[in-house]
Amino acid sequence: MSIYKWQGAAGVCLNDNGEVLMVLQAAPGEDKKWTVPSGGVEGNETFEECCRREFFEETGYEVKVIRELYTKSNELKELGIEIDVHYFHVEIIGGEQVNADPDNLIYEIAWKKGEELSSLSMAYSDDVPLLQEFIRALK
16 A cells, blocks of 8 residues: 655744644544644645744744754554654734634634643543643743
8 A cells, every 4th residue: 555645834923921722623524623734735835934824824823933942753653644744933023813723624723831731632642741841941
């Protein structure tokens, strides 16, 4: 079986209160879950370009990439998929909070405290300790 490689990027943005910007998302028929703005690379985009585009589509904010935080890799052998998601620390440089998601998968945009994350219904529960550590490091 051939392996399909899915690549994407995610933006981690903190406000002055140490809260992270999250989106509540779901595909039709799925339970709504929280995640940082993220999505798949399109065409010849770099990971940084993908991060900026996805962040804008899902939140309405224009961001600049500060630095790469980490890459999360996963292999779903039963589905024949390899996943690589590059997480970036981003800073808002323009725009306003508005849901402009062309896929209509975003239901809410909100700032969340680090200690709240473990009680939220998260799309990727393994993001919680990584996000909490990032928040602690920047405080």
